[in-house]
Amino acid sequence: MGFEYLTNVPLAQAREDYRKLLKDNGFAPRTERIPVTAACGRVTASAVYAAISAPHYAASAMDGIAVLAKDSFGATETTPVTLRPDQYLVVDTGDPIPDGCDAVIMVEDIVRTEDGSVTIHEAAAPWQHIRQIGEDICAGEMILPGHMNVSPSAIGAMIAAGVMEIEVIAHPVIGIIPTGDEIVPPTPNPAPGDILEFNGSIFSAMVKTWGADAVVYPIVPDKFDAIKAMVAKAADECDMVILNAGSSAGREDFSASVIRELGEVLYHGIAIKPGKPAILGCRGAKPILGVPGYPVSGIVVVEELLKPLVEEWCKGEREEVRTIRATLTRPVVSSLKYEEFVRVRMGYVGDKLTASPLSRGSGVVSSFMKADGMLVIPQGLEGHEAGEEVEIRLISREDKLKNTLVVIGSHDPLLDELADMMHQEDGGIYMSSAHVGSMGGIMALRRDEAHVGGCHLLDTETGGYNISFIKKYFPNGGVKLIRCVGRQQGIMVAGGNPLGIRSFADLTREGLRYVNRQKGSGTRILTDYLCQQNNIDPASIYGYDREELTHTSVATQIAAGSADAGMGIYSAAKLYDLDFIPICIEEYDLLIPDHAWDTPMVQHMLRALKSEAFKEKILALGGYTVENPGEIIPLD
């Protein structure tokens, strides 16, 4: 079996053809009758009319007396009229107007006499100070048209108008079927080779935010009959079905044949990337969507092909698609053959909004979590250059972006802790940090793409840190260097140090597998320097070209036994209970451009840096020295 063929239909056409096929097959929302009190956020199936008027009786709008206006005619300052006790009735605001009365005179406009009659000095106009029946809503009037979202005040209006139940659009039920022999239910203790089933949870959460209900079916092994039976069951029980293919592209893929046997397949293969192997199928009016197993492809397919159907069903206000123009920080290459969806992280520095493409690896779900926006590159376009202004579909809110501290540079787990502290103290402030190494941070600051850069750059001539680099890369000034922490750098090795590593020179040992940091990172510069100092040819260290982007990921490889040693900071080693051979204490500082200095985010960060809480947190991480964090380091 495998892939007999794949179409390559443009997305817009696929979407429209799919919609048309389903409509022709009778695709339409179910409706249900619910109490008005439960209707907030629901969508009316048809127009709602008032059953009674509101107010439903003529009511006094004042405290005073109810009268027949005619009885008061002729009353003036000079010719008062006296009303007998049988010509008026005392009423409070909200009281019904008694039969035979058609006006209210305010209590402050009457003079009571001892025999119980009252004197007035002004004639009452018929219906003065009376809330008329239907002043708010008249019986029979349309309160809400069909297909409108019900707001809290609409609920009030409907109850006031005697409407107790309404017909609303039912939430569509989406059945989600995970398949695959390697797929296992979520567990904190998976065996090697097990793939945790989380697509179902992602899709289920996505469709719920669009107003649908979700049913996640049990995982089905890669067996044709089992998959077919489960899809048939889901198509019976649900309004739409997502069939999530086994994620291994090296194995057989039954999805298309299953759908074809149960109903029909309109297209297998859409001209989008990621997401190309999507299958647009149905059984009658019920869509059955074959979704690729890689989470990021799956998310794009569900978003681009299922969401329009859910919206078509739900009828209510659609989620607003907000776009914004931003400057690309890196080039993006795109295939001419596909419409490409590239997730970007965004940052506002001053008035400049930048978009940085995130990892396009189709398994990288954390990049989806970090995405602030989506760059859509049309079919037939080769991509975009760095510095180009592009249109981005916003995922994050613009006001959030404006209140996000953009940190680009050297990685340190303390940045995450700082982000956590800052956000918990002021929920309106966020931090976004990208780990591109110390030099990468300096370059980002030079391009006005960050508020803060973390750096720990060793000047191999003076033995000092950071200052000489700043003088070199910012010859005209414009930045401040802020003291952050001292960090213990060293060699991380497995717990118990099984290979007995004692010094940097030991890294060249036969059979030792080293894992390095990427070029441009402060730790790599330090490592290169140590090679030079020890007269070691880097090529003699096995794995010197194996690069990881963070201290933590180096530690991870050693902890997992896929490497024996790597340079990094003590806190990363401690996190994984690794042994640690100290090499030096380096200065990890923060670089802040003058133009960002007065932003609330930077000032908030400086306050957090100087706090006792920060010091406590950092010392608990281990391997840090903290002395006057937040102070400005003189550059001369």
Add this chain to the structure above:
Amino acid sequence: MGFEYLTNVPLAQAREDYRKLLKDNGFAPRTERIPVTAACGRVTASAVYAAISAPHYAASAMDGIAVLAKDSFGATETTPVTLRPDQYLVVDTGDPIPDGCDAVIMVEDIVRTEDGSVTIHEAAAPWQHIRQIGEDICAGEMILPGHMNVSPSAIGAMIAAGVMEIEVIAHPVIGIIPTGDEIVPPTPNPAPGDILEFNGSIFSAMVKTWGADAVVYPIVPDKFDAIKAMVAKAADECDMVILNAGSSAGREDFSASVIRELGEVLYHGIAIKPGKPAILGCRGAKPILGVPGYPVSGIVVVEELLKPLVEEWCKGEREEVRTIRATLTRPVVSSLKYEEFVRVRMGYVGDKLTASPLSRGSGVVSSFMKADGMLVIPQGLEGHEAGEEVEIRLISREDKLKNTLVVIGSHDPLLDELADMMHQEDGGIYMSSAHVGSMGGIMALRRDEAHVGGCHLLDTETGGYNISFIKKYFPNGGVKLIRCVGRQQGIMVAGGNPLGIRSFADLTREGLRYVNRQKGSGTRILTDYLCQQNNIDPASIYGYDREELTHTSVATQIAAGSADAGMGIYSAAKLYDLDFIPICIEEYDLLIPDHAWDTPMVQHMLRALKSEAFKEKILALGGYTVENPGEIIPLD
């Protein structure tokens, strides 16, 4: 008792003092542990860290063979290397890398030989084509800081990182207590004087949209001990309490004393309008908010004083406050003493965005439903002039406003039917209609404030309709007149015509109570004309000054017995089973300015007007003649 006193604290100060008092008393959110799969939209109570790395094992990124890279060293095009069967293992994408291997060679780069060994022509770099452990997320890394909203992809990331449960902020539970002797549970058959309890449903829906849960308690009569017991119970069971006062201002108000006995009252009386009698109280860390009974005052108080506390509790992303500048269509007078909240209806005509103040009557809940925005007039400001540009807090979305057909002019129920048809056919198109009479519509069109104006203006000299008015008010052209319907005008009287009305002249009869339409409406112009034709002095018709704004509301008064006769259209009479004495058939047409002609909304309306469905709907309403609706009527 009654009002012993009232403070008049500015809103911002009240809000801040209230927050501080509650914080000092220990106000803080509860948290709860929930499965990650249920966490979408929830807010993390504290930072979430990865339990395992993702991927949790080194996996092949390709179909091919796993090898020890060192075994391949030296292989080139000219000097191939052969690997024995024990030097490699076949792997598929996603398979774990076998022990002792550290690279994958793609299936297309190997040549198999018959003895089971493979030949390669290029050396493998260590770790090539391997998805490293932690490539996505490293164990111990922070996945989400505290107080962050959980997105669908964050759920995926957490499951991938072995996190099965997280601590989130619990939804605050808001107890809502309706009180008042006249308040009855929702019913379609209330007795005169009964006030339907709908505030509880409105408040409950409001707080739910902010992320809280709501408990609406049974209605409590106006008895001190009963109210006190219920508030004590709610304060035990809930996190915050809304005490909704009896709506009659003429009765006693126990709220403040109850709260004072159970805890404390910070302020009773806030400098806002509506909403002044609000009570800011608490029992310990639990806010108890005394809310006025009039729905519109209540809504403002709950929105302005409870919402900040719910947001403070919930910690997540706050609802974005969007503001926009718009031109006021009418003056708004405001008291210097209060900060005033004025609901406005908004309309985009071309690039001009207008804001029309809605009824400020505190009982008018339908006006809240119709509001697109809120004009906040600061304390100390006397108001705004018509034509002034003001800042409006948006309630409706701006894109919705841009797709809303603004209809201002004469009222006819067919407009609601048209709105319903248009919106159900295209969910992206809305209609907003304001009933200001035919002349009001013409004036609105002259000021570029509407796309469409409904009018039926009788030229008393020629007996024709509309054309002469258009020539007079649009001497330079710029508008098109569109045929809509012919309408049967006549005198509406109670069913069975108990007073035996036969002609217009009968309206002057002694004891007959007339209800009129407002000046400027086409029906009023017709009525005035009929008086003149019949030589009747309007003052001789009792109730001639009693004005209603729509045909339906005139019919309502007659149906309810508060009036005996009124001029109006047949469909309104039919709605209430009234008797109807026909007077004439008038032309109800639509006026559309040229600049609005090409908008999608107008074109959509024209299509709807010409449809068979419209004709059927209109004929079913009764009293209409439909001939070529949607055609342009020549003005010459």
